[in-house]
Amino acid sequence: MTFKAIIKNKQNILYGVALAALLLLLKWLEWRFVIIDNAFEIYAGAIAVVFTGLGIWLALKLITPKVKTVVVEKQVFTGPVFVLNEAELNKLRLSSRELEVLQLMANGHSNQQIAERLFVSLNTIKTHTSNLFLKLEVERRTQAIEKAKRLSLIP
Amino acid sequence: MTFKAIIKNKQNILYGVALAALLLLLKWLEWRFVIIDNAFEIYAGAIAVVFTGLGIWLALKLITPKVKTVVVEKQVFTGPVFVLNEAELNKLRLSSRELEVLQLMANGHSNQQIAERLFVSLNTIKTHTSNLFLKLEVERRTQAIEKAKRLSLIP
DNA sequence: TGCAAAATCACCCAAAAGTATGACTGAAAA
DNA sequence: TTTTCAGTCATACTTTTGGGTGATTTTGCA
Numbered sequence: 001m002t003f004k005a006i007i008k009n010k011q012n013i014l015y016g017v018a019l020a021a022l023l024l025l026l027k028w029l030e031w032r033f034v035i036i037d038n039a040f041e042i043y044a045g046a047i048a049v050v051f052t053g054l055g056i057w058l059a060l061k062l063i064t065p066k067v068k069t070v071v072v073e074k075q076v077f078t079g080p081v082f083v084l085n086e087a088e089l090n091k092l093r094l095s096s097r098e099l100e101v102l103q104l105m106a107n108g109h110s111n112q113q114i115a116e117r118l119f120v121s122l123n124t125i126k127t128h129t130s131n132l133f134l135k136l137e138v139e140r141r142t143q144a145i146e147k148a149k150r151l152s153l154i155p
Numbered sequence: 156m157t158f159k160a161i162i163k164n165k166q167n168i169l170y171g172v173a174l175a176a177l178l179l180l181l182k183w184l185e186w187r188f189v190i191i192d193n194a195f196e197i198y199a200g201a202i203a204v205v206f207t208g209l210g211i212w213l214a215l216k217l218i219t220p221k222v223k224t225v226v227v228e229k230q231v232f233t234g235p236v237f238v239l240n241e242a243e244l245n246k247l248r249l250s251s252r253e254l255e256v257l258q259l260m261a262n263g264h265s266n267q268q269i270a271e272r273l274f275v276s277l278n279t280i281k282t283h284t285s286n287l288f289l290k291l292e293v294e295r296r297t298q299a300i301e302k303a304k305r306l307s308l309i310p
Numbered sequence: 311t312g313c314a315a316a317a318t319c320a321c322c323c324a325a326a327a328g329t330a331t332g333a334c335t336g337a338a339a340a
Numbered sequence: 341t342t343t344t345c346a347g348t349c350a351t352a353c354t355t356t357t358g359g360g361t362g363a364t365t366t367t368g369c370a
Contacts, residue, residue, distance in 0.1 A: 056211070067223050080235065124319060128318095138263070327357075337346090
């Protein structure tokens with residue numbers, strides 16, 4: 001039995017000590033009053049009272065509390081951390097270039113501006129957007145943006 | 156409470172019983188060797204044990220159970236709640252009709268569709284969008300949507 | 311090394327979006 | 341009462357977008 005175990009049984013050891021103390025008290029009382037012979041009944045009564053008290057005290061001390069679990073719902077606002085929905089991205093078979101165009105589109109750029117930024121011709125961007133609309137099953141860039149956001153393809 | 160609590164305190168009660176048994180053994184030994192002379196002590200010991208038991212029993216029977224309340228926080232992840240940025244809305248002096256058009260625009264509707272939904276002519280919607288772009292200082296609906304979302308004018 | 315997918319570009323046409331300007335009404339404010 | 345303003349609508353015009361088709365070049369991968 002290590003120190004830990006001693007600590008664990010601290011309570012029980014305490015009860016033992018308490019009982020021992022009471023017994024000593026009993027002995028002492030015996031010594032003091034045994035002389036008076038007919039004090040026996042009083043003595044017995046005192047023992048009864050004291051030990052009843054001890055029993056009650058013991059019981060109260062030893063009852064393990066009933067655990068009542070209260071679940072409190074705590075609202076946690078998910079931060080605006082964007083996680084790209086790669087599953088959907090693969091399902092729709094969007095190419096990287098198309099996704100790039102989609103992002104710029106969502107940022108409010110015109111096809112011409114996107115073309116300039118990506119150093120390609122306007123017609124190329126038009127092709128990309130057309131394919132994008134086909135894959136996303138929409139017919140306007142605003143719809144594409146709305147759907148892409150909904151599917152977490154863009155922030 | 157009774158039986159359950161007893162089971163719960165099995166260990167402690169066992170300690171008590173063991174102690175009592177030891178006492179009895181002690182008394183018995185005493186009795187065996189000192190015979191009737193010390194009959195009183197046996198009697199006192201018996202009283203002590205019995206009344207201790209009585210006390211325990213009383214306490215277990217009559218005391219209302221201790222309840223320990225454990226509060227567990229449960230994290231509930233809620234999507235970000237949209238709060239319209241009325242300050243910005245007033246600052247930009249957007250009319251209610253314009254905001255309405257803006258919302259439908261952000262949902263991917265064409266001007267024609269917005270006109271039909273609001274029971275007005277296409278030209279009216281064009282006027283609204285034009286004013287909207289002036290007030291938002293943009294020149295495309297995609298930019299308007301982007302800016303409006305950024306300013307929390309629309310979800 | 312060769313093929314499929316991706317990326318690039320062109321052209322045409324139609325639809326939608328956007329610009330500019332002006333006008334009318336009704337309600338509310340000055 | 342006059343002014344202001346939101347809301348409505350129209351016409352005319354330009355720009356952008358989107359659909360359809362076809363073609364060439366790159367490129368990643370088996």
